[in-house]
Structure formats: C-alpha cells, structure tokens
Amino acid sequence: MGAIPVEHGLILAGILFSLGLIGVLTRRNIVFVLMSLEVMLNACGLAFIVAGSRWEQADGQIMFVLILTLAAAEVAVGLGLIIQMYRRFQTVDINVLSELKG
C-alpha cells in the first residue's frame, strides 16, 4: 500500500532488537535471557516482513516462517538446558556458571 514508510518499520525492528540485546546483556536470570533472545529473533522476523511488504514479495514471509522454526527449536533446547542447570546448581543465576577459569 505504500502508506507505511519502510524506514519506520525498520526503525521499530531496530528498537525491539536493541531492547532484546539490552535484556540479554543486563539480566542475570537465565529465563529472562531466553525471553530477550526471543524478542531479538522476533525483531529479525519483523525486519524481514517489512522488507517483504515493501517489495510485495512472498520471500519475506518465508524467511519469517524459517525464523519461527529456528525460534521453536532454540527455545526447546534452551529450556531443556535451563532445567538441567536448575537440577545441577539449584539456581537460574548465570553468574554461578563461572567455573571455567581462563
């Protein structure tokens, strides 16, 4: 339709991605870190959709479907890791995972 400028969509995707990145860097609860990763992946999908609607091609939505698949697999593995971590350390604080001393 051309009514919504493509820059605004991309700016929104950038804002959401930055917020997710801030969440990943600042939070110490690993469940919040995983949620922030979801926000970042979602912002990536939003950028693809914006580009796809700008050129009116279906490829943007196909990329979004693939990102959705990736997010589902990532969240399944990540939550399995969280459960395992909680069993071993009885906490979800990622600061306790500092046994690897360089």
Added chain:
Amino acid sequence: MMLLFYLAAFVAVIATVCVIVQTNIVHALIYLILSLLAVAVIFYTLGAPLAAMLEAIVYAGAIMVLFLFVIMMLNLGQNTREQERAWLAGRGWILPALLAAVLLAQLLYVLSGVEGMSAPEQVGVMAVGARLFGPYVLAVELASILLLAGLISAYHLARKPGAEDE
C-alpha cells in the same frame, strides 16, 4: 492502517520495555505475549496475514506455553503464596490489561470492515505457500531436520539423570 501500525508499534515497544525491567517472571511473560501480539497486528498492517496468524498461534501460543511449563517445573517462586496475594491485590495486571485493550480495539476496528481497511496489496497465503513448496522446498526440508534435532536434544537434556537405568 497508518494509525493501526503506530498504535501497535507503541504497544510493542512499551510491552518489550516492561519485559526487560520486570522482576516477576510471570508478569514478564504476560508482557512478552502482549509484545508478540502487537507485532502480529503490525504484520497484518504490513499486508502479511499468514505471518500474523503464525505469530499469534506459534509464538504467542505454543512457545509461550513452553515457557510457562518450564516456569512451573522450576517453581521459582519460593514465596509463592505472597506472590499470589500480591498478584490478586496489586496493580500488576492494569497495564497489561490496558495494552491488551488497545490491541482488542484495533482488532474490532479491523473486523468492523471500515472502507479501505482491507489492506490492499496483501501477500496472501497462496503466494507464500506456492513459493514455500516451489523454490524453497529444500529450506523446508532443512527446517524439518532442525526441528527433529531440537526435539531429540530437548528430550535428552530435560531427562532426569539416571533415568536410562530403569
């Protein structure tokens, strides 16, 4: 459509900020679901109805339910009782309810069929499906292999240690 886009973008940004500043994990999950639903509205205004539906069903539905199961399994709230009381009495649900009301108003506005609202130049389901199973069929196969690998590794990781001895 412009107004819908900017309202949904506003809701998405507010909800995402609330996700990363929340300390209560269930509240953060509610804000995350709101953010995903707002992004689904944005997809619709951008003329991508299939992506909007998938966002609402898969992201806000399935993946968030997975998060909720894990939060239940971890039982993170040691002081769950006080949390529940604060949940019922506190103002924690007011902002999510307001933001969700904005999204609901947008949905009703679209469904009411105002003239010119039917998002011209949509890239419909048929176009996406034709390309998905035409040139992109190899990517679909790879995605299925990725999902299989995720399934196996999630099963392996979440298993109790020593469960294979039985």
